[in-house]
Amino acid sequence: NAGVTQTPKFQVLKTGQSMTLQCAQDMNHEYMSWYRQDPGMGLRLIHYSVGAGITDQGEVPNGYNVSRSTTEDFPLRLLSAAPSQTSVYFCASRTATLNTEAFFGQGTRLTVV
Amino acid sequence: AQSVTQLGSHVSVSEGALVLLRCNYSSSVPPYLFWYVQYPNQGLQLLLKYTSAATLVKGINGFEAEFKKSETSFHLTKPSAHMSDAAEYFCAVTRSGGNTPLVFGKGTRLSVIA
Numbered sequence: 001n002a003g004v005t006q007t008p009k010f011q012v013l014k015t016g017q018s019m020t021l022q023c024a025q026d027m028n029h030e031y032m033s034w035y036r037q038d039p040g041m042g043l044r045l046i047h048y049s050v051g052a053g054i055t056d057q058g059e060v061p062n063g064y065n066v067s068r069s070t071t072e073d074f075p076l077r078l079l080s081a082a083p084s085q086t087s088v089y090f091c092a093s094r095t096a097t098l099n100t101e102a103f104f105g106q107g108t109r110l111t112v113v
Numbered sequence: 114a115q116s117v118t119q120l121g122s123h124v125s126v127s128e129g130a131l132v133l134l135r136c137n138y139s140s141s142v143p144p145y146l147f148w149y150v151q152y153p154n155q156g157l158q159l160l161l162k163y164t165s166a167a168t169l170v171k172g173i174n175g176f177e178a179e180f181k182k183s184e185t186s187f188h189l190t191k192p193s194a195h196m197s198d199a200a201e202y203f204c205a206v207t208r209s210g211g212n213t214p215l216v217f218g219k220g221t222r223l224s225v226i227a
Binding site (some may be wrong): 058089105106 | 119122145147149155156157158159162164165203204207214216217218219220
């Protein structure tokens with residue numbers, strides 16, 4: 001049972017480069033979210049999706065794009081990486097059932113130089 | 114909008130002592146509340162969740178939390194700390210109905226001293 005799988009685990013980018021962080025879940029969850037974790041800031045919501053074809057912005061969406069073409073996948077795109085995007089990124093999924101917890105991937109540690 | 118505030122970014126306790134991690138919530142509707150734990154270089158793992166069925170919730174690893182509506186609190190406790198409890202702990206909230214993502218507090222890092 002894979003749960004939520006994030007790739008890659010580590011990535012170093014140069015300023016201005018673009019890349020896609022992958023997230024896949026095999027639990028048929030309707031809801032998926034992307035968070036970034038920075039020291040002293042907790043987890044901040046970047047974007048989320050309540051189902052295929054539906055996405056919405058979170059607290060810190062600037063510089064990131066998402067799409068949800070399938071239930072299983074929810075990639076996060078960095079269009080032009082900046083040092084301020086150095087962070088640990090977590091993908092999470094949960095069902096639409098009331099009061100269900102989110103399941104998290106292991107994270108992607110991104111460094112932008 | 115829902116939010117949670119965790120008091121104390123770092124808590125240090127002796128092994129065998131009581132663990133108390135504080136979380137206060139702000140919500141205009143009945144909230145759903147969660148506690149997660151993060152061990153170094155790992156993802157987040159659910160400790161427990163408030164379901165409204167009982168105000169005292171028991172979770173994994175001996176942790177429990179009590180929902181107090183009058184105090185808008187959901188503090189996490191464990192009677193006796195173990196070295197393996199050293200981790201970062203996050204309180205989270207979502208709106209009743211659950212159709213919003215979890216909103217997290219800033220986290221509390223727990224250190225356990227031998």
